[in-house]
Amino acid sequence: MAKAKQSQGTPATVALTKAKVEFTTHAYEHDPAAKSYGLEAAEALGLAPEQVFKTLLIEVDGKLAVGVVPVGKQLDLKAIAAAAGGKKAVMADPAAAERTTGYVVGGISPIGQKRALPTVVDSTATDHPTVYVSGGRRGLDIGLSPADLITVTKARTAAIAR
Numbered sequence: 001m002a003k004a005k006q007s008q009g010t011p012a013t014v015a016l017t018k019a020k021v022e023f024t025t026h027a028y029e030h031d032p033a034a035k036s037y038g039l040e041a042a043e044a045l046g047l048a049p050e051q052v053f054k055t056l057l058i059e060v061d062g063k064l065a066v067g068v069v070p071v072g073k074q075l076d077l078k079a080i081a082a083a084a085g086g087k088k089a090v091m092a093d094p095a096a097a098e099r100t101t102g103y104v105v106g107g108i109s110p111i112g113q114k115r116a117l118p119t120v121v122d123s124t125a126t127d128h129p130t131v132y133v134s135g136g137r138r139g140l141d142i143g144l145s146p147a148d149l150i151t152v153t154k155a156r157t158a159a160i161a162r
Contacts, residue, residue, distance in 0.1 A: 010136030011102060011112030016144070019152050023144040026132065030139035037106045038071025041141050045132070052132045052141065053125060055110045057097035057117075060086035064100055066119040066153070068110050068133065073122075073161035083120045083158035107137040110153050119155035121146070126157065 009017070016023045028044035030037070038054040045052070049072035056067045056075050065084045067075045081089035094105045102114035110119055110133055125131050125146040133149065135142040150157060 010109070010140065011114075012109035012134070012136035012142060013112075015112035016142070016148075016152065021144060021148045021152055023142050023148070025135055026141045026143060028139055028141075032138075036071065037138060041132070041134075042071055045141060047132060050124065051128050051130070053110075053122070055108045055134055057092035057101065057108065058089045059092050060084040060089045060118075064092055064096065064117050065089075066110055066113075066117050066155075067160055068119065068121040068125070068149075068153075068155070069161040070122060070124060076160055076162040079158065079162070080120055080160045083156065083160055084118055103134075103136055104138070107134055107140070109134040109136040109142070110149070110155070111142070112136060116154070119153040120160055121150055121153070121155045121157050122161040123157045123159050124161065125149065 034040035042049045042052040050070045052071045053068045054071045067080045077089040130143045132141045132143050
C-alpha cells in the first residue's frame with residue numbers, strides 16, 4: 001500500500017523553516033476574478049492593507065529586482081530604481097518573473113525564490129510588529145516580523161511606495 005505523500009510546503013515556508021524563522025501561515029479561498037490579489041488577501045484575512053505586502057518584480061537598468069510594498073499602494077518606479085542603485089526601473093515581464101522566481105504571478109513570495117534577487121522592502125514595513133507576504137501560492141500568506149523578512153531576503157528598506 002502506497003503512503004500518502006505529505007506536503008513539503010512552499011519554497012517560502014521551507015526557506016523560513018530552514019532559517020529557523022518564526023512565521024505563521026494564513027490560507028484563504030482565492031478568487032481568480034479578484035481585481036487585486038493583495039487587497040483580496042487583506043480582506044479575506046481581516047488585516048489592514050498597510051500590513052499586507054505584495055511582491056513585485058521589476059527590471060532596474062535591465063536587471064531583475066524585487067520590490068515589496070503595501071497592497072493598497074503602488075510601487076514608485078523612480079524610488080525603487082534609486083534604492084536599487086540604478087537609473088531606470090520598469091515592471092518585469094510576467095513570464096520572466098515566473099521563470100526567475102519559480103512562483104506564479106499573484107503568488108510570488110519575496111522568500112524562497114529560485115534565484116535570489118536584490119530586494120527592497122518599503123520602509124513602512126517596520127511600522128508593524130508583523131507583516132504578511134505571499135506564502136508562495138495564491139491563497140496563502142505568511143505572517144512574520146519585518147526584521148525577519150528583511151534578514152531572510154537580504155533586503156534593504158526604502159520609501160518605495162506611493
